[in-house]
Amino acid sequence: MTERESMPVDVVVVGAGPSGLSTAIRLKQMGDAAGTDLSIVVLEKAAEIGGHIVSGAVLDPAALDSLIPDWRQRGAPVTIRVSSDAFSYLTAKRRFPIPGIVLPKALHNDGNYIISLGDLCRWLAEQAEAMGIDVYPGIAASDLLYGEDGAVIGVATGDMGVDRNGQPKPSFAPGMDLLARYTVISEGAHGALAKRLIARFALAADSAPQKYGIGIKEIWEIDPARHRLGHVEHTLGWPLTEDTNGGGFIYHGADNTVQIGFVVHLNYSNPHLSPFGEMQRYKTHPSIRALLEGGKRVGYSARAMTSGGWQSIPRLAFPGGVLAGCSAGFMNLPRIKGIHNAMWSGIKSAEAIFAALQAGRGGDTVANLAEMVVDGPIADDLKPVRNAKPLLSRFGTLVGMGLIGLDLWCNQLFKLSPFGTLRLDKPDHATLRPARDAKPIHYPKPDGKLTFDRLSSVYLANISHDEDQPVHLRLRDPNVPVSRNLPLYDEPAQRYCPAGVYEIVRTEGEARLQINAANCVHCKTCDIKDPSQNIDWVLPEGGSGPNY
Amino acid sequence: MKIVVPIKRVVDPNVKIRVKPDGSGVDLASVKMAMNPFDEIALEEAVRLKEAGKADEVVAVSIGPQQAQETLRAALAIGADRAILVRCEGRIEPLTVAKLLRIIAEREAPDLVLAGKQAIDDDSNQTGQMLAGLLGWPQATFASAIVVDGSNVEVTREVDQGLMTLSLTLPAVITADLRLNEPRYASLPSIMKAKKKPLEELSPEELGIDVAPRLEVLEVSEPAARKAVRMVSSVDELLLKLKEEARVL
Ligand SMILES: Cc1cc2nc3c(=O)[nH]c(=O)nc-3n(C[C@H](O)[C@H](O)[C@H](O)COP(=O)(O)OP(=O)(O)OC[C@H]3O[C@@H](n4cnc5c(N)ncnc54)[C@H](O)[C@@H]3O)c2cc1C
Ligand code: SF4
Numbered sequence: 001m002t003e004r005e006s007m008p009v010d011v012v013v014v015g016a017g018p019s020g021l022s023t024a025i026r027l028k029q030m031g032d033a034a035g036t037d038l039s040i041v042v043l044e045k046a047a048e049i050g051g052h053i054v055s056g057a058v059l060d061p062a063a064l065d066s067l068i069p070d071w072r073q074r075g076a077p078v079t080i081r082v083s084s085d086a087f088s089y090l091t092a093k094r095r096f097p098i099p100g101i102v103l104p105k106a107l108h109n110d111g112n113y114i115i116s117l118g119d120l121c122r123w124l125a126e127q128a129e130a131m132g133i134d135v136y137p138g139i140a141a142s143d144l145l146y147g148e149d150g151a152v153i154g155v156a157t158g159d160m161g162v163d164r165n166g167q168p169k170p171s172f173a174p175g176m177d178l179l180a181r182y183t184v185i186s187e188g189a190h191g192a193l194a195k196r197l198i199a200r201f202a203l204a205a206d207s208a209p210q211k212y213g214i215g216i217k218e219i220w221e222i223d224p225a226r227h228r229l230g231h232v233e234h235t236l237g238w239p240l241t242e243d244t245n246g247g248g249f250i251y252h253g254a255d256n257t258v259q260i261g262f263v264v265h266l267n268y269s270n271p272h273l274s275p276f277g278e279m280q281r282y283k284t285h286p287s288i289r290a291l292l293e294g295g296k297r298v299g300y301s302a303r304a305m306t307s308g309g310w311q312s313i314p315r316l317a318f319p320g321g322v323l324a325g326c327s328a329g330f331m332n333l334p335r336i337k338g339i340h341n342a343m344w345s346g347i348k349s350a351e352a353i354f355a356a357l358q359a360g361r362g363g364d365t366v367a368n369l370a371e372m373v374v375d376g377p378i379a380d381d382l383k384p385v386r387n388a389k390p391l392l393s394r395f396g397t398l399v400g401m402g403l404i405g406l407d408l409w410c411n412q413l414f415k416l417s418p419f420g421t422l423r424l425d426k427p428d429h430a431t432l433r434p435a436r437d438a439k440p441i442h443y444p445k446p447d448g449k450l451t452f453d454r455l456s457s458v459y460l461a462n463i464s465h466d467e468d469q470p471v472h473l474r475l476r477d478p479n480v481p482v483s484r485n486l487p488l489y490d491e492p493a494q495r496y497c498p499a500g501v502y503e504i505v506r507t508e509g510e511a512r513l514q515i516n517a518a519n520c521v522h523c524k525t526c527d528i529k530d531p532s533q534n535i536d537w538v539l540p541e542g543g544s545g546p547n548y
Numbered sequence: 549m550k551i552v553v554p555i556k557r558v559v560d561p562n563v564k565i566r567v568k569p570d571g572s573g574v575d576l577a578s579v580k581m582a583m584n585p586f587d588e589i590a591l592e593e594a595v596r597l598k599e600a601g602k603a604d605e606v607v608a609v610s611i612g613p614q615q616a617q618e619t620l621r622a623a624l625a626i627g628a629d630r631a632i633l634v635r636c637e638g639r640i641e642p643l644t645v646a647k648l649l650r651i652i653a654e655r656e657a658p659d660l661v662l663a664g665k666q667a668i669d670d671d672s673n674q675t676g677q678m679l680a681g682l683l684g685w686p687q688a689t690f691a692s693a694i695v696v697d698g699s700n701v702e703v704t705r706e707v708d709q710g711l712m713t714l715s716l717t718l719p720a721v722i723t724a725d726l727r728l729n730e731p732r733y734a735s736l737p738s739i740m741k742a743k744k745k746p747l748e749e750l751s752p753e754e755l756g757i758d759v760a761p762r763l764e765v766l767e768v769s770e771p772a773a774r775k776a777v778r779m780v781s782s783v784d785e786l787l788l789k790l791k792e793e794a795r796v797l
Pocket of ligand 2: 473496497498499500501502519520521522523524525526527537
């Protein structure tokens with residue numbers, strides 16, 4: 001068996017999403033301009049860059065303009081301009097369009113583009129590699145390395161070819177220690193390493209708990225006659241009840257495809273709810289059925305997103321590194337956009353880190369990071385919408401939206417909010433009611449044409465996962481699912497997991513939780529929503545998971 | 549001993565492929581690609597022979613588009629010493645591949661060409677055999693065990709009746725079957741080192757081979773959807789259904 005090797009670098013970036021790649025590229029640009037040759041390594045757990053990326057996606061190109069001003073000439077896969085924009089409220093049978101004129105500016109999409117974020121990340125990674133940044137897909141950063149003074153000194157990549165019991169197989173390849181002056185954690189929403197860092201350094205001590213939503217998205221090839229290239233539609237209301245927040249989106253992209261997705265906020269209270277079931281039901285709305293009918297579903301994906309916004313931004317710097325992108329949580333909820341802020345945070349973090357590197361520093365807490373990252377475009381984007389999530393949670397969808405509209409108009413016209421800054425309350429894992437107090441929800445049986453079951457959906461996520469590896473969904477206490485979650489909440493993991501990983505199986509009357517880890521699409525919902533906070537999502541072997 | 553391992557870049561076996569709406573082929577836009585799994589096995593075997601001191605150089609050769617460079621880098625990370633890319637776009641037929649490999653074999657003069665038994669995209673299962681024919685070398689296909697002893701090599705093949713063992717003299721062409729070995733993962737340090745290993749690029753023109761296809765693809769279509777499974781409650785019901793509905797009894 002070969003020994004672990006280690007390598008010193010200036011900066012290691014964990015995660016090749018928009019935030020991580022922007023950090024790396026901006027750092028390299030500054031290094032090149034100053035004549036400093038920086039060694040930058042980007043690690044990505046997906047087998048290929050973009051393989052784990054889930055997004056709508058409508059892109060606000062402001063940050064891309066700043067990072068790579070000539071992106072058009074360089075052939076960035078950002079070509080489909082939003083051509084029309086609709087916002088509607090759904091009831092079971094009807095669709096009520098909200099006229100564009102009453103919508104505040106933030107909710108318009110003029111100047112934005114419909115993209116595949118996976119493709120954009122692949123392109124950004126190519127730009128990064130051409131600059132001399134080392135980008136390694138298929139490699140998971142599975143642990144943090146700490147120095148004697150407790151500061152982060154880099155990350156360890158996971159061993160590959162280990163069997164279920166942790167023993168090396170003939171295919172074994174050891175992981176490696178990357179020792180960095182600064183470590184950038186850009187794992188996206190609810191990162192596994194970010195979670196440990198936030199706890200260890202109490203980064204969220206002064207901010208509201210982070211809130212999340214789960215987004216489930218399908219890609220459909222539809223009848224060209226119904227396809228409207230560049231059309232964007234957002235909906236609220238049905239199939240969710242007033243007390244559950246969330247909504248749907250339909251983006252008409254290239255090659256007669258539509259990206260149709262549904263987001264359910266994870267502070268839902270009814271344990272019988274299934275976000276997957278809501279997504280399936282959503283498609284049966286008369287207006288959506290008419291769009292998809294005769295089409296073919298060609299893609300399925302799911303991912304948690306942050307939704308706490310302004311009040312939930314944690315401290316960004318810790319000794320030896322920074323949190324960037326949705327690992328910190330810069331998603332703009334009413335706009336359902338996070339890519340631009342993820343990129344801004346990468347760009348700004350890079351500038352702060354570069355100053356520290358130039359001063360010969362490393363392994364310490366980057367100075368003025370919060371000011372450098374947050375003040376400016378991110379604050380301008382997030383602060384005006386800061387009451388969106390609290391208003392929705394308190395007043396339900398319809399009244400909440402009305403108040404958000406009022407709040408946004410006041411911000412737009414008078415630069416102030418009638419509500420001040422509302423607080424966010426409980427974390428999402430603490431919002432479930434006991435199953436017996438909640439109304440059961442019956443989801444219609446899938447028809448195999450418009451609506452599907454979980455397994456045939458996960459099939460489209462192209463998962464590769466060597467089953468003979470340690471289970472990466474760790475239960476702190478193996479009894480909790482059956483002793484607490486099942487009697488109290490009818491084990492909601494059976495329903496909130498969009499990939500059917502958790503199943504309660506009964507043999508001779510005895511219930512047991514079965515974990516089909518090989519189905520996991522890395523959405524992180526279980527780690528967020530488990531009411532007992534008993535599930536730790538740890539990193540499986542690099543290259544495991546979906547190939548979107 | 550020098551080993552040449554041909555490597556094909558194919559669509560990743562985990563990806564559910566789709567036929568293009570116009571039936572002209574499989575949609576490969578934004579689809580994850582990977583090293584043909586049988587080539588990976590052949591490469592692993594070559595690297596093991598090198599690690600065992602039986603071979604001193606492993607050369608990976610790919611015939612394909614520019615992006616096949618990535619696949620060759622992966623081969624270098626697994627343990628090939630250097631790589632050659634013959635750049636071709638579009639569909640390349642097995643005979644063309646065999647002809648190109650023959651020229652490479654003549655240039656490189658390896659003792660062994662260790663290939664995968666077939667590529668999982670077109671499943672032709674012809675290249676190794678054609679190459680052996682063109683070179684006039686002995687061949688052993690579907691190898692499940694390889695033992696090299698001086699200028700002799702013993703190859704075990706899995707055949708319908710059991711195991712067949714062949715003895716060949718080198719130089720020879722061997723194609724790998726699934727059970728030959730379990731390929732390793734590339735470690736990050738070896739991926740890093742692979743970036744610095746030599747990768748030569750050639751064009752088919754330089755090698756004097758015309759790569760234009762001689763076969764015409766008329767249509768590519770998806771297999772008929774399988775019918776839903778029905779549960780029957782008894783053997784009698786099964787027999788009845790087989791007789792009356794399926795009419796196979
Ligand atoms: C359904 C849905 C729809 C959305 N729609 C839009 C939209 O229309 N417009 C918009 O602007 N935003 C949208 N967003 C939000 C947007 O996707 C995110 O804000 C953005 O992707 C965040 O970027 P990031 O770089 O922080 O993280 P991510 O994009 O999540 O990237 C993180 C990367 O890190 C990798 N990674 C994680 N942990 C590790 C590890 N330990 N080791 C190695 N690699 C690791 C992941 O595999 C991933 O590739 C949407 C989100 C969802 C879920
Ligand atoms: S197991 Fe957890 S992370 Fe994996 S798909 Fe299910 S909910 Fe998402």
